[in-house]
Amino acid sequence: MKYESTQFESVVSPEKSIKTECGVFGIWIPKQGLDNNLNCSTITDVIFAGSLLNQHRGEESYGLAIGNGQEVLPPFTEMGLVRSAFQKYKKEGRKMDGHVGIGHNRYSTTGSSVIENAAPFYAKCESGGVALGQNGNLVNSPELKQNLDTLGVQCIGTTDSELMVHTIANAPGDTWEEKIEYTLKSSKGSFSLGIITKDTLYAARDAFGNRPLFVAMFNRGGKTGYAISSETQAFNILGDHIRDEILPGEMLRCNEDGLERWQWTDDIFEAFCGLELAYLMRADGRFKERTQIDEIRRKLGYHLALHYPANNVDYVTYIPESAKSSAEGYAEGLSNVLGRPVFSRTSMIKNRYGTLNGSFRGFINPDNSQRSEIGLSSYSPFDWMIGASIAMVDDSIIRGNTTSGVVNTTKNRVGNFRNNGAREVHLRIPWPPVKHSCPLGTDIQTADYLIYRELNENVDEVAKHLGVDSLAFLKPHEFQEVIDEVVGQHVGLCMGCVTGVYPPSIGEYTVSKLQLEGTK
Structure with missing residues (x-):
């Protein structure tokens, strides 16, 4: 049906x-x-x-x-x-x-x-x-x-x-x-x-x-x-x-x-939730049984470079860890576009022991202040970034807490005295910009601060807010085309947090299970 x-x-x-x-x-x-x-x-x-x-x-x-x-x-x-x-x-x-x-x-x-x-x-x-x-x-x-x-x-x-x-x-x-x-x-x-x-x-x-x-x-x-x-x-x-x-x-x-x-x-x-493929699932896991998530993310990064190349950069890097595959794919695609090799380099180490309260992943932390702490304190940068122009790949931007913290570290907190940084940061994101809530289980609610929506869907304003020199996302149809290409068949995806269009049979409902909190 x-x-x-x-x-x-x-x-x-x-x-x-x-x-x-x-x-x-x-x-x-x-x-x-x-x-x-x-x-x-x-x-x-x-x-x-x-x-x-x-x-x-x-x-x-x-x-x-x-x-x-x-x-x-x-x-x-x-x-x-x-x-x-x-x-x-x-x-x-x-x-x-x-x-x-x-x-x-x-x-x-x-x-x-x-x-x-x-x-x-x-x-x-x-x-x-x-x-x-x-x-x-x-x-x-x-x-x-x-x-x-x-x-x-x-x-x-x-x-x-x-x-x-x-x-x-x-x-x-x-x-x-x-x-x-x-x-x-x-x-x-x-x-x-x-x-x-x-x-x-x-x-x-x-x-x-x-x-x-x-x-x-x-x-x-x-x-x-x-x-x-x-x-x-x-x-x-x-x-x-x-x-x-x-x-x-x-x-x-x-x-x-x-x-x-x-x-x-x-x-x-x-x-199927598209954000699972862009960020939530582990890169060594499988989708549709046969396709590894790593392969999907590499291809997303490759097409991201074809559509939105960052010219005149010295290196491609990523925000650890889930964006690594996409960054390596972006470096491969950018090398083809520019006609010269552009290498992907690790620019920082993520603290593998989390924060004092045990948190590791910024987006899935239930405390907004902890997300900011993860962005500011959990990433230790390498000195090679000083004075460099880099293309930085992250899997997605929802609220911008973690991303802004990492960009701040990249541009201002590198070196022996933590007072230096990259000359330019060009941010590239395979998941399209988020402007709607998710009723199906991801932490994106109507009342949340969604940076793309709050800044009137203006990519230049988002870039300015995050402190980067340029910013680009894949469009929804571009993301869909890559998934279909890698899997070898059309895959029905939910991208409702991006498009506002959700699967059928839930449109009559306008509640979240958090409203159960008020019934106790």
């Missing part, structure tokens, strides 16, 4: 902004285990390890839930990074043995940065216990909450993930499959889900395929296990494996009967 795209703008209170670019990792193994390294007593270590490889998708909290064949154990959750949660789990002597489980990295909001909102979430009904972890954002959360209120169901937190797990537990149906499908069909928006019952691993993706989700099958000693993950690099801990993309509108089940997958809806309208 074909749909027309919908104009949409989310509404949220100005003092709160939402972030839900989370990471999910789940695994199922036979009850007898696979070998000495992967069995019921080591499954939590494997989930921690897989989740660590998804750490970039959420730094605010972490949790895991385990099913042991008899029940789903109450989830273990902790604020902060996966490593911190792992250390606490070990220090407290926790022991959650089982053969199925999920882990969840959370990336959320300033207003809801509390342990009550750490996933996975757990609920219980006559069929047993169920736990759920989500990546995405529902636009009809108030409807789900009202339905649960009518049933007398109380939630302890303010997330749509908790609403989904309680909806599953209270849904009509005699089987978990019927209950889960009922919930999927009742949920509007973006969701990539990992769900466990006492003995089964489920996964599901919304009809847009808006957020990534993959499944892997691995074999040891003639016994088979299954895993799901938001990104493919997490499967590396499994050794040899076969993996595949979970398709838009698809649901799957992994248990002792094997792997079964089916479409829970036929109303498919592919709208």
Whole structure:
């Protein structure tokens, strides 16, 4: 069924902004285990390890839930990074043995940065216990909450993930499959889900395929296990494996009967988040199973140079780390345009230990002041930039906090006395300029300061504000053309934060799940 795209703008209170670019990792193994390294007593270590490889998708909290064949154990959750949660789990002597489980990295909001909102979430009904972890954002959360209120169901937190797990537990149906499908069909928006019952691993993706989700099958000693993950690099801990993309509108089940997958809806309208490709996903991960993100970003950078060359620069560089591939592609393209070699050079080192509160990635930090601190204090420049004219590539500009801090460092804080810098900085961005909110799970809200929108969509004014000598972005159609070229087929993308045009069936909703904060 074909749909027309919908104009949409989310509404949220100005003092709160939402972030839900989370990471999910789940695994199922036979009850007898696979070998000495992967069995019921080591499954939590494997989930921690897989989740660590998804750490970039959420730094605010972490949790895991385990099913042991008899029940789903109450989830273990902790604020902060996966490593911190792992250390606490070990220090407290926790022991959650089982053969199925999920882990969840959370990336959320300033207003809801509390342990009550750490996933996975757990609920219980006559069929047993169920736990759920989500990546995405529902636009009809108030409807789900009202339905649960009518049933007398109380939630302890303010997330749509908790609403989904309680909806599953209270849904009509005699089987978990019927209950889960009922919930999927009742949920509007973006969701990539990992769900466990006492003995089964489920996964599901919304009809847009808006957020990534993959499944892997691995074999040891003639016994088979299954895993799901938001990104493919997490499967590396499994050794040899076969993996595949979970398709838009698809649901799957992994248990002792094997792997079964089916479409829970036929109303498919592919709208994968373009910002995932430009920034959020790891460069070593895969898209559409076969295409590495590094290859996509290199080609984006190459075409960025063809369309918007920075003439007379000495070198191309980048803001670490996610823009490195695009910068190397830009250097290759610029060399072709200028007819002379222009090399890409690393211009600074990013602090790999983050800020004192544990933050690493500026955009996914829930605190605006922390974003600025990351931009100013987390990058240490190299002296070769002094007096140089450089083309600097960054993956995207949303608010400008991190970018302006890095540009300031590049032009004014280089050298032994931190009082020198580059002669010229020409900034190039593969992701088109952002001027609209995102209702589907990225931290871009109507009330946010979006630098391109606030400066009246004037690129020269944005350049002046950031302190660069020139600035250029790919246009939406240019970005789309590159993705289609690299993948080898047309890819349905959501670029609503750029264009204001969003996938269908959400246009009637003008709420954010942050409005749940006001209902507690």
